[in-house]
Amino acid sequence: MHTVVAYGSAHGATEGIAQRIADGLRNGGDSVELWPLQGDRSPDRADRLVIGSAIHNGQWLPEAEQVAESVAKDSGSPVWAFSVSSVGATSTFLSPRVARFLRPRTPLPRAVAAIEASGALRSHRAFAGAIARGDWPGFGRILFRLMGGKYGDARDWDDVDRWAREILDAG
């Protein structure tokens, strides 16, 4: 199976998750191309596409959104999507109480909703990322404090590995 793992990352946390997924798929026998989304180059065709992005202001980064839109219009292959933000399915760098409140109320990013509407989406996974002092300027920083945020790395590698295994098991 030839898989492209494409990702948009502003500060590196999503890149690390994309690399880990790529490693998991390779160990499971896939031939994997890791594809940083920059500018307007779209990834090559593949048997399956794994695409993910950091979340800024509730949405995927523009370069990832753009590729998601073209995938939604012309999706030859099944798509697995992941979003990296302050709240993942299994971990968070906000307070646990805030994360419990936000999880069921956070809408799909519009890029993922577009892929879902096209019928190509197999699964969407939310992972928590990482945040360093100074990453999130202005009003975001105030919100971050109000929501009990702690600077650091909240990535749950076991959950990332489980999701990679799900992709492999789906065949």
Ligand SMILES: Cc1cc2nc3c(=O)[nH]c(=O)nc-3n(C[C@H](O)[C@H](O)[C@H](O)COP(=O)(O)O)c2cc1C
């Ligand atoms: C400018 C900015 C805006 C952000 N907006 C959101 C947001 O709306 N919701 C959220 O949960 N996290 C938000 N975050 C947190 C990031 O999604 C998180 O730090 C993620 O790990 C970033 O991934 P990256 O390191 O690959 O860029 C924001 C971070 C930055 C720097």
